[in-house]
Amino acid sequence: MKLVTYQSEQGARTAGVIGDRFVDLHANDPVLPTSMIDLLRLGKDAFGRVNDVVQHGVPLRKDITLLAPIPRPGKVICVGLNYADHAAESGVEIPTEPVIFNKFPTSVVGPNHPIVLPRNSNQVDYEAELVVVIGVGGRHIAEDHALQHVAGYSCGHDVSARDWQLGKPGKQWLLGKTFDTFAPFGPYLVTTDEVSDPGNLRIQLRLNGQIMQDSSTRQLIFSIPKLVAYISNVCTLEPGDVIFTGTPPGVGMARKPPVFLQSGDVIEVEIERLGVLRNAIQSEL
Numbered sequence: 001m002k003l004v005t006y007q008s009e010q011g012a013r014t015a016g017v018i019g020d021r022f023v024d025l026h027a028n029d030p031v032l033p034t035s036m037i038d039l040l041r042l043g044k045d046a047f048g049r050v051n052d053v054v055q056h057g058v059p060l061r062k063d064i065t066l067l068a069p070i071p072r073p074g075k076v077i078c079v080g081l082n083y084a085d086h087a088a089e090s091g092v093e094i095p096t097e098p099v100i101f102n103k104f105p106t107s108v109v110g111p112n113h114p115i116v117l118p119r120n121s122n123q124v125d126y127e128a129e130l131v132v133v134i135g136v137g138g139r140h141i142a143e144d145h146a147l148q149h150v151a152g153y154s155c156g157h158d159v160s161a162r163d164w165q166l167g168k169p170g171k172q173w174l175l176g177k178t179f180d181t182f183a184p185f186g187p188y189l190v191t192t193d194e195v196s197d198p199g200n201l202r203i204q205l206r207l208n209g210q211i212m213q214d215s216s217t218r219q220l221i222f223s224i225p226k227l228v229a230y231i232s233n234v235c236t237l238e239p240g241d242v243i244f245t246g247t248p249p250g251v252g253m254a255r256k257p258p259v260f261l262q263s264g265d266v267i268e269v270e271i272e273r274l275g276v277l278r279n280a281i282q283s284e285l
Ligand code: ZN
Pocket: 078, 079, 080, 127, 129, 158, 244, 246, 247
């Protein structure tokens, strides 16, 4: 299934997608909650009911505004240097354990929402990433059943201010990655039944239509199950937490000359089966 969160007059609401139509879940079945996190808390047992609404419910008018599938996740966890050739282009060793950092939930925006270039950075870069959405929470999750804790996947964009991430004392990865609007993801949460192997998806990023990154999640150093297990050894994962799983090669800072984002640019992240996440770049007013 494909699920979205959209902006209704009553606030953020969850809908299912069938073809090019959106069906509000709660409006068609009051047992289903309005928020995606609450829906995930019901577990996969609710998915039969959701599927029934998507098939038989009354669709919304077409011109809705999509938000991120989870507009305010509890945790936004990120993985650095998780593609071998991206580690090489960054001039660092291939890590022997996952490199984990995070963004604050306030950096999340949805599809078509502008990415705002901060006044205090002039090295804003792009990174296409597969996003994992946690369905069933847990601590010390074993790698061999980690995928049972995953609700689905989404396209993500780990926007990165390189002058903050790398140029500040101590390397401020968190600050460089967590400016407002620096964690777009969407447009859909695609549930795991539609993605048989998250470790074999083509991933591409286009800047103004030009392909800048083109790879496959086959190239991930640390697999999705390994990442879920590793992170859950430190903190409890909860429904709706999201994991940005790292970017393939081709980022702007590694190019000669470097490419940094400018006002008016349009970035598209496309991942096989997961759709296209499109955001335009805008200067901070
Ligand atoms: Zn990244």
